[in-house]
Amino acid sequence: MVRKILKYGDPVLEQVTERVTEFDTPELRDLIAEMWETMYAAKGVGLAAPQIGFSKRLSVIDISVGADETKKIVIINPEILSSEGKQTGEEGCLSIPGFREPVTRAFKVTVRAQNEKGETVELDGEELLARAFQHEIDHLNGVLFINHLSALKRDLIRRKVKKLQKAGEWD
Numbered sequence: 499m500v501r502k503i504l505k506y507g508d509p510v511l512e513q514v515t516e517r518v519t520e521f522d523t524p525e526l527r528d529l530i531a532e533m534w535e536t537m538y539a540a541k542g543v544g545l546a547a548p549q550i551g552f553s554k555r556l557s558v559i560d561i562s563v564g565a566d567e568t569k570k571i572v573i574i575n576p577e578i579l580s581s582e583g584k585q586t587g588e589e590g591c592l593s594i595p596g597f598r599e600p601v602t603r604a605f606k607v608t609v610r611a612q613n614e615k616g617e618t619v620e621l622d623g624e625e626l627l628a629r630a631f632q633h634e635i636d637h638l639n640g641v642l643f644i645n646h647l648s649a650l651k652r653d654l655i656r657r658k659v660k661k662l663q664k665a666g667e668w669d
């Protein structure tokens with residue numbers, strides 16, 4: 499089932515999520531399946547559980563947007579072990595549609611996470627994949643990409659979103 503993606507302003511998006519402690523359950527499998535469906539329907543490269551209302555440390559990433567099955571990554575209880583270098587590029591978020599801004603991130607990261615079965619995995623990513631890891635792990639800590647912008651830019655986006663909310667165009 500394709501879920502509704504919560505938009506900026508919903509408090510769930512700015513909460514620190516809870517660790518996943520039960521693996522290989524029908525509930526977890528269903529949640530992951532719904533996250534893939536929802537992400538592909540929205541043509542995103544990543545989706546975090548809080549974006550569909552589950553405050554859990556779980557994200558899915560596919561930088562091929564469905565073109566390459568081997569690029570599908572599920573990260574549960576992830577942490578960034580190391581990061582290297584810098585990259586600056588335009589970033590957006592399915593929860594803040596219509597807004598894209600340059601964000602500086604590490605160029606390369608190594609992530610430790612658990613997979614659907616609860617097995618610990620280590621994953622390396624560069625460029626777009628590194629950006630996706632950082633963006634999706636931020637979500638699990640209640641951090642959105644606009645938190646990386648200057649206060650001025652962030653306030654501008656906040657004001658525009660408030661206008662859209664008032665007009666009933668942001669729900």
Ligand code: NI
Nearest residue numbers: 590591592593
């Ligand atoms: Ni996002």
